[in-house]
Amino acid sequence: MLLITCPHCGxxxxxxxxxxxEAHIARPAQPEALNAEEWTEYLYMRANPKGxxxxxxxxxxxxxxxxxxxxxxxxxxxxxxxxxxxARPDLKGPAA
Amino acid sequence: MQKFSAFELFKQGLNGQAGWKPQWRSPEPKAAxxxxxxxxxxxxLGAAYYLAKQHGMRNIAVLEKGWLGGGNTGRNTTIIRSNxxxxxxxxxxxxxxxxxxxxSQELNYNVMFSQRGVMMLAHTVHDVQVFKRHVxxxxxxxxxxxxxxxxxxxxxxxxxxxxxxxxxxxLGAALxxxxxxxxxxAVAWGYARAADDLGVDIIENCEVTGIRRNAAGAVEAVETTxxxxxxxxxxxxxxxHTSVVxxxxxxxxxxxSYPLQALVSEPIKPVFPCVVMSNTIHAYISQSDKGELVIGxxxxxxxxxxxxxxxxxxxxxxxxxxxxxxxxxxxxMLRNWGGIVDVTPDRSPIVAKTPVPGLxxxxxxxxxxxxxxxxxAHTLAWTIAKDEPHPINAPFTIERFRDGHLIDEAAAAxxxx
Ligand SMILES: Cc1cc2nc3c(=O)[nH]c(=O)nc-3n(C[C@H](O)[C@H](O)[C@H](O)COP(=O)(O)OP(=O)(O)OC[C@H]3O[C@@H](n4cnc5c(N)ncnc54)[C@H](O)[C@@H]3O)c2cc1C
Ligand SMILES: [Zn+2]
Numbered sequence: 157m158l159l160i161t162c163p164h165c166g167x168x169x170x171x172x173x174x175x176x177x178e179a180h181i182a183r184p185a186q187p188e189a190l191n192a193e194e195w196t197e198y199l200y201m202r203a204n205p206k207g208x209x210x211x212x213x214x215x216x217x218x219x220x221x222x223x224x225x226x227x228x229x230x231x232x233x234x235x236x237x238x239x240x241x242x243a244r245p246d247l248k249g250p251a252a
Numbered sequence: 253m254q255k256f257s258a259f260e261l262f263k264q265g266l267n268g269q270a271g272w273k274p275q276w277r278s279p280e281p282k283a284a285x286x287x288x289x290x291x292x293x294x295x296x297l298g299a300a301y302y303l304a305k306q307h308g309m310r311n312i313a314v315l316e317k318g319w320l321g322g323g324n325t326g327r328n329t330t331i332i333r334s335n336x337x338x339x340x341x342x343x344x345x346x347x348x349x350x351x352x353x354x355x356s357q358e359l360n361y362n363v364m365f366s367q368r369g370v371m372m373l374a375h376t377v378h379d380v381q382v383f384k385r386h387v388x389x390x391x392x393x394x395x396x397x398x399x400x401x402x403x404x405x406x407x408x409x410x411x412x413x414x415x416x417x418x419x420x421x422x423l424g425a426a427l428x429x430x431x432x433x434x435x436x437x438a439v440a441w442g443y444a445r446a447a448d449d450l451g452v453d454i455i456e457n458c459e460v461t462g463i464r465r466n467a468a469g470a471v472e473a474v475e476t477t478x479x480x481x482x483x484x485x486x487x488x489x490x491x492x493h494t495s496v497v498x499x500x501x502x503x504x505x506x507x508x509s510y511p512l513q514a515l516v517s518e519p520i521k522p523v524f525p526c527v528v529m530s531n532t533i534h535a536y537i538s539q540s541d542k543g544e545l546v547i548g549x550x551x552x553x554x555x556x557x558x559x560x561x562x563x564x565x566x567x568x569x570x571x572x573x574x575x576x577x578x579x580x581x582x583x584x585m586l587r588n589w590g591g592i593v594d595v596t597p598d599r600s601p602i603v604a605k606t607p608v609p610g611l612x613x614x615x616x617x618x619x620x621x622x623x624x625x626x627x628x629a630h631t632l633a634w635t636i637a638k639d640e641p642h643p644i645n646a647p648f649t650i651e652r653f654r655d656g657h658l659i660d661e662a663a664a665a666x667x668x669x
């Protein structure tokens with residue numbers, strides 16, 4: 157079980173969290189302006205990287221708030237967690 | 253090829269079993285091939301076999317970064333069934349079951365396909381409605397599936413607990429009698445041996461690290477840890493690593509890779525006659541011919557490439573198993589492992605051409621592609637050879653996500669193997 161550091165509550169066991177998928181996928185500002193390709197990209201296409209992954213988590217059984225994390229998908233190690241709305245920290249991943 | 257038969261076994265016995273030869277060669281890669289398959293799991297090896305056998309493409313190679321069947325092929329719980337909801341799925345999965353039925357003969361290799369029946373338990377009113385809908389849809393598609401009462405389910409699988417004081421009581425079950433299991437490694441080895449016999453080069457410990465494209469954008473070569481290999485056609489069958497491999501050609505996919513775990517118990521005498529699955533409480537169980545109980549869980553909650561996953565996921569599954577089969581409470585578990593499964597948003601696979609000329613992909617099988625090994629291999633080979641899909645895999649494109657033609661088995665079943 158992973159130990160995950162909620163930026164609001166500190167380190168807590170994985171059981172208190174749910175995974176929210178890839179982070180920084182913003183809802184289109186002007187949905188009506190998107191064509192089918194752009195909708196596909198927004199709704200379905202994912203980076204799925206082997207290495208550093210920016211992803212959303214939700215501390216469901218705690219403060220219930222969403223936050224973001226950079227995690228290395230080759231080790232499952234959390235490199236950093238940060239609050240929603242903050243920019244992705246500029247880090248080079250161990251496995252890129 | 254040295255044929256396997258009772259007579260051959262007897263003959264070799266007279267000779268102290270010393271006359272058996274390796275089942276396939278271990279060649280160095282050539283500088284160029286007519287087609288290259290990336291990934292030496294059952295799907296990739298099978299595709300190479302059908303390319304050679306049915307389409308006469310014999311100057312081809314399978315490149316595997318580790319050992320044959322070391323990916324999900326060798327890590328799965330081997331459940332085979334075809335009772336999926338939608339017409340497209342019934343077509344693809346039942347095509348596979350029909351190929352499984354003749355596979356040992358076709359390959360002269362005992363893949364130990366055993367049609368012992370797959371029983372899916374219903375625990376809620378919603379489950380009952382969904383499964384009955386499946387039974388009707390399957391019958392309309394000529395796929396066998398029948399509804400059982402709790403008592404009939406227990407008669408089919410005596411260790412099952414059908415008492416009504418359980419957290420999730422058994423309200424009935426859907427049974428596909430043609431479903432069952434097969435020997436996972438044998439599928440990879442059988443296809444490898446038969447493909448090798450037709451001239452296919454099977455190259456292990458050869459990781460693809462890059463895909464080169466020509467000025468027109470079409471594929472022209474793969475970069476590997478054993479050097480550059482030229483080829484006009486590439487079929488990718490890399491399961492959990494598909495996003496990584498297609499990323500080498502600049503293609504993005506609607507995939508996410510998750511750990512999926514399984515475990516086996518110590519071996520015991522035959523006690524468990526069939527396969528039982530419970531999607532609602534995330535547990536799957538059968539007994540291997542070695543006697544181990546083979547138990548599968550749901551995926552972990554986060555994406556990963558670690559082939560591990562958390563212990564609490566297995567624990568949750570074992571709790572469900574112990575409630576459904578109280579007789580197994582004191583069993584000891586022998587091994588626990590994980591594989592990386594590539595999951596699509598609609599939980600249906602992609603077997604298709606890609607936007608890059610000469611590049612074909614077979615992926616998105618997620619938690620349930622072992623059952624489809626022969627069908628996926630057969631239709632991928634067709635697609636590569638003819639540069640167009642077989643009618644059976646034609647709906648399973650990447651473009652279905654753009655065009656809204658999802659084959660939404662996810663909504664139909666929540667989770668499934
Ligand atoms: C625990 C578990 C239980 C499962 N249970 C079931 C079940 O009961 N029933 C069912 O139908 N399905 C099940 N599945 C799913 C099933 O195992 C897979 O869908 C299926 O085996 C995929 O076969 P494959 O040949 O495509 O993939 P794999 O066997 O994973 O083969 C892909 C190969 O590609 C290789 N590769 C990757 N990247 C590269 C590269 N860059 N260069 C060269 N080679 C590369 C890998 O090393 C690997 O050997 C389960 C999976 C898991 C993990
Ligand atoms: Zn919190």
